[in-house]
Amino acid sequence: MENLGIALAGLGVVLLAMTLLWLVSLALEDVSIVDPFWAPGFLLVTVTYLVLAPEPTPRSWLVVALVALWAARLGGHLLRRALHSGEDRRYAAMREAGGPRFSYVSLVTVFWLQALLLWLVSAPLFAAVTGSGPLGPWDLTGGFLFLLGLTLEAVADRQLEAFKARPENRGRVLDEGLWRYSRHPNYFGNAVLWWGAYVIAVGAGGAWTVFAPVLMTYLLVAVSGVTLLEEGMEARRPDYAAYVRRTSSFVPFPPRDPHGSSENR
16 A cells, blocks of 8 residues: 555656646647656656655665666757757647647646656556665666667667758658668667666566556557657658668668568668
């Protein structure tokens, strides 16, 4: 029951934070501010678990450190992008479809929904921070996967940012670096990261939290990630159809030729 109270406290904290963020979005008329908070929101809920945990362990501090590193990197990246780009086209489309009431409906459909998803995905963090037992092979393996995923995500984001910064690339498709092997290597890195968090949780007796990385991977592939971002991409970038034919959508693989075999180069 004590752990249930800690978990529900985490939900309450993130709901409150998202509600305050929604109030800011009303003043700015920009729902996109929810995106830069996504990663820091995980840090907030993880610290909540740490503060309320009866006996924090070295594993607890390891998880907080890993999440803090990821939150600072991804949160800063998304904040810089939001400051230069205005409201994301996905939210702009939702605003147009929702009409005058969207600003208020967005509290539930955007901010509280993301708060709930954040809380559910953070289940391995909860299990790892509040669990017991010494550090061991599960933690070493999970920590490696977490850092590997973070690195893939960061490198892919940096490559895309540098590509977009060059005016001559406007309307072109990035098919170099990590993007030569996956159309969404940053999302793949994020999935690896969450599976790493789950492996750490297993070491603390949290094997039951497997639903969290499964949910996160599903969101990245089929909901808010790959599927949503690729809608209308071919119309905006003429070369994208050919890129799709030769490049894996998610998991990195060697590029294919138009007939489906791997390129040898």
